[in-house]
Amino acid sequence: xxxxxxxxxxxxxxLLTLINHAQNDKAEMADTMRSNGRIYVVVAVVVLIxxxxxxxxxxxxxxxxxxxxxxx
Amino acid sequence: MDVPRLPALSETIRNLYFHVCMWxxxxxxxxxxxxxAIRYLRSxxxxxDIYSRHFAAVGIVFGVxxxxxxxxxxxxxxADPNNSSFQSFGAVAREPKLIGAAIALLIYFAYMVLRDSxxxxxxxxxxxxxxxIFAFALLFPTIWIIPRILPSLHPGGENGNPALDTKDIDxxxxxxxxxxxxxxxxxxxxxxxxxxxxxxLKEKRMLQ
Numbered sequence: 001x002x003x004x005x006x007x008x009x010x011x012x013x014x015l016l017t018l019i020n021h022a023q024n025d026k027a028e029m030a031d032t033m034r035s036n037g038r039i040y041v042v043v044a045v046v047v048l049i050x051x052x053x054x055x056x057x058x059x060x061x062x063x064x065x066x067x068x069x070x071x072x
Numbered sequence: 073m074d075v076p077r078l079p080a081l082s083e084t085i086r087n088l089y090f091h092v093c094m095w096x097x098x099x100x101x102x103x104x105x106x107x108x109a110i111r112y113l114r115s116x117x118x119x120x121d122i123y124s125r126h127f128a129a130v131g132i133v134f135g136v137x138x139x140x141x142x143x144x145x146x147x148x149x150x151a152d153p154n155n156s157s158f159q160s161f162g163a164v165a166r167e168p169k170l171i172g173a174a175i176a177l178l179i180y181f182a183y184m185v186l187r188d189s190x191x192x193x194x195x196x197x198x199x200x201x202x203x204x205i206f207a208f209a210l211l212f213p214t215i216w217i218i219p220r221i222l223p224s225l226h227p228g229g230e231n232g233n234p235a236l237d238t239k240d241i242d243x244x245x246x247x248x249x250x251x252x253x254x255x256x257x258x259x260x261x262x263x264x265x266x267x268x269x270x271x272x273l274k275e276k277r278m279l280q
Binding site (some may be wrong): 041044070 | 082
């Protein structure tokens, strides 16, 4: 469980640095997020949704584990 | 799947299958929530109250995801990369759709705060059911009406009906978009059903 938490935190921080990086060089229209018809914007959106739902389900899982422990 | 490539949007139009679906899913979940709130007021069954609460909670999750994905999308389409970010985002922050959606979500946050601050179970259920109807009624002016009567960068400003207008969306995209709405909604309903089952188990344990 701790490993998963660590891993997801790492992925989020990586994603955030990617977004920040793309926003910092504003004068360049050819940065990563704007290349290939801005397809990476779609990638970022999909990753964000999947991460969000994944973290939410992880929280739900933790709640279920707690109830299971109390039941036994 | 091929998509029409418009200037400024180009490939990002594929976000229609994700960002827009989040909001559709949120709207459907909030509708389910208000239906169960009304059912609670008619029947006084506490299970209806639990259903209503969890539909609203998962609706909020989808709303927040819709907002977050929207902010990424708008960073690369609305915000001017040659302008200073302050001015550019200053213009974006005046968007009626953004403000309306933020108000709608804050009203639902207040629903959660109100619920959890009342310890008496019956009183909590009744007050939150009434508040839920109020919150649902406020969804319509904040995210459906006001953004449509003000000028906006967001599709559907002033005169339009984004995503559902026959002239607004390519028919090839419709082929993916409608199943995507159904799919995301089913995912939301499934998560909600997990939460409801968990919460019913908890209630049963408390009664024993």
